[in-house]
Amino acid sequence: MTTNIEIARKIAEVNCPLSRESVHALAEIVVCKKYRKGEIVLKAGEVCKAMLFIEKGLLRQFYYKYDKDLTEHIGYENGMIICIESYFKQEPTRLMVETLEPSVVWELPKAQIEELASKYDDIEQLYRKFIEHSLIESQIKADALRFEPAHERYNKLLRLHPEILKRAPLVYIASLLQMTPETLSRVRSSLL
Structure with a gap:
């Protein structure tokens, strides 16, 4: 299992170099959470009280509009998830966060960071x-x-975040790209 010091170093390595003293200070506040696939990490109506650093796994940020489930963001290893408006205003969010794979997530609580x-x-x-x-x-x-257009959005996702295309269900990829699953299939087949 990864220690708090190791994850603090990893967070710094990925984002911004930190002094030894700062790494230790960061290690004091990070909190490890483990989730099974399909677990809700943050529900609509809750306040986002921490930024989430993904050590392992795949998480999806989404919301409902007219009873339709729409994907806003998908994060994976070394990525961050934050419901930014809720986080800064400390008001309930309309977004939800769920795991698409078994995941290990480190919380960086707002007040402490x-x-x-x-x-x-x-x-x-x-x-x-x-x-x-x-x-x-x-x-x-x-x-x-x-x-x-749809094919450029798909190509950008392929270039910037190929892990999402490898690991996320197609229905969520289509939603993330704001296209129907049928359009996504046409775009993918045109590239083969």
Whole structure:
């Protein structure tokens, strides 16, 4: 099993170098959670109180609109999941997070990471990088949906996140790309 120190080093390695002291401080606040496939990590109506770093597994962020299940984001190893509006406003979210595979997730609680960010410049930089990454990913997705045809959205996902295409069910990939499963099948077959 991965220790808190090892995961703090991993988080820093993936995102932003940290001093030894900062790694130890981060290790003090991270909380390991293990989930089976299909478990709900965050329900609609709950407040997002932590950023989630994925050590192992595949998680899906989604919501319901007109009783239809729509995928907003899929994250996997070394990725982060955050319901950003709920997290910053500390208000109930409309989004849900579920596991698509057995998963090991490390929570970085909001109050503690913000306290560390006020004490350590490198943790403040790490925290900013998490938020920047989340905002950039959201903007890339929004721009793709606004400006790109289906085959370009699929190719971008293939280029940027091939793990999602290998591991996520097609129905969730289609939803993530805002296309029907039939359109996704046509796009995939046109590329063969």
